[in-house]
Amino acid sequence: MTNASLSEGAARRSVIARLIRRPTAVFGFSLIVIAVAAAILAPVISPYAPDAQHFDGLTIEGAPLPPGGAYPLGTDLLGRDLLTRIIHGARTSLVIGLAANGLALLIGTLVGVTAGYFRGWTGAVLMRFTDLMMAFPALLLAICLAAIFQPSLWIVALVIALVNWVQTSRILYTETTSLTEREFIAAERAIGAGHGRILFRHILPHLLPTIIVWGTLGISTTVLLEATLSYLGIGVQPPMPSWGNIIFENQTYFQAAPWLVFFPGAAIVLLALSFNLVGDALRDELDPTQRGRD
């Protein structure tokens, strides 16, 4: 037992050591740290209040101000500070990213592992339902769902989770079916271990690397879906700032004031990119079949 946990600790350390040697992973991780710090410290580090409309925040003609001066990234159509709204938008993106993705991961794991372990009728029904969900165009489904419920932060997270669990469940199903056929599971059964013990002591720990990898990559998908729904006006509702709805609110002015689209757009791309880079590095390090491929 002590031996096992020692070698596990060593393995974990070596994964971290190898990750540190990947510049793309370090870059992605740094971006995540910055985004998380910005989200937590939003009220402290923002120059203004997120909803404050400034008299000097618009030109005499009533147009938004370009970047520079008192408003580092310029102002929006209502004369609010764009930098402040982007910093507060990080909260929305991360809260939805973590909540929606956590829920999607939970549903995906539950469905995939149950179907893969018990198979038979339960497995068949669950997997056919997964197939059915895969035939839905994800964005169209999310739009329909978002239109059904009055959009709020948690509803948007729920909608995204209901759309995004499918991929995880497919992957975990495949892994669970091949795990249940291995000798050590048969041995456990032979000595009379119950389903609970086999699932929690043997199956889930083996699936953990996959869950971590897809959990990380999934945050990126979630961030993008939230941004898109908010951009279409059916995600997070103004005045609560989200990077997608900042673009939605200001896009009529986009040709004259492109910074109102590009700064929040860049924030979305960087956050999604950082989780993709870290997730990809984790996949290379944690998935033995990928090792040595490049």
Add this chain to the structure above:
Amino acid sequence: MAAFLARRLVQSALILLGVSFVTFVLLYALPADPVRQIAGRSATAETVENIRRELGLDRPFIVQYARYLGGLLQGDLGRSYLQKTEVAELIAARLPATLLLMLGAIIAELAIGLTMGIIAALRRGTATDTSLMVASFVGVSAPQFVVGLLLLYVFAVQLQWFPIGGYGTLAHLVLPALTLGILGAGWYSRMMRSSMIDVLRQDYIRTARAKGLARRRIVLRHALPNAILPIIAMIGIDIGIFMGGIVVVESVFGWPGIGQLAWQAIQRVDIPIIMGVTLVSAFAIVLGNLLADLVTPFIDPRIRIR
């Protein structure tokens, strides 16, 4: 082969049946009342009830669904609530534009993605390789409305190389196709890179090298055809990914396809149109996956159909 095809066809039909049911349930649960939308604000309660009866919306859920399904089997997707036109006609009128957009997107993503992947594989481990792979990640991390607006600003507003939006000429197609294709280019470049690296490791490539063939010839004639084959099968799966993207891309560029049709219908609670577009999309996705499965064994005989 015939048995496999039959089984997959039955499976596909069942999936479509399931999609129709789930969509119907979702739209039935919609809190916005379509009848109110059709009747307008000033309608009396009597008018509202008449319209409801006329559309059959006063019947129980199961009866409504059965009627819809009956029509569906005869190729009837129902009538639009607001436009009073057959949904099938509306979709058929818009479909060519969407298919053209998808064709453009496939060309764009293959051209960009395969080139990037091949160069990265040949320069493996160098700074070029790393930059290209980071670029491919930027491609998959960029939401389509941001890419679309960026391309629009740079190439239509500033440089004025392409029109800002609309439909009709080849120039109108370039930016929306590129927007839709950049996401796929990200995936293709990564797949192409690893496929190319796998092929370059094979014995027959070493033999070709030992024979003293020029590197150019080895890459183009010996490695490339084999590396590209497994990737072709993926095009079928792309259709599903495009189906989501068209709603956004068509609305950014004012492209008159089924994505825009769906988006307008969602805003007006025109349920038969939403239903129709969802079913057509699901059909395209199922068909795309089926094609991908059917093509794979032809490309790689080691993979047998079970």
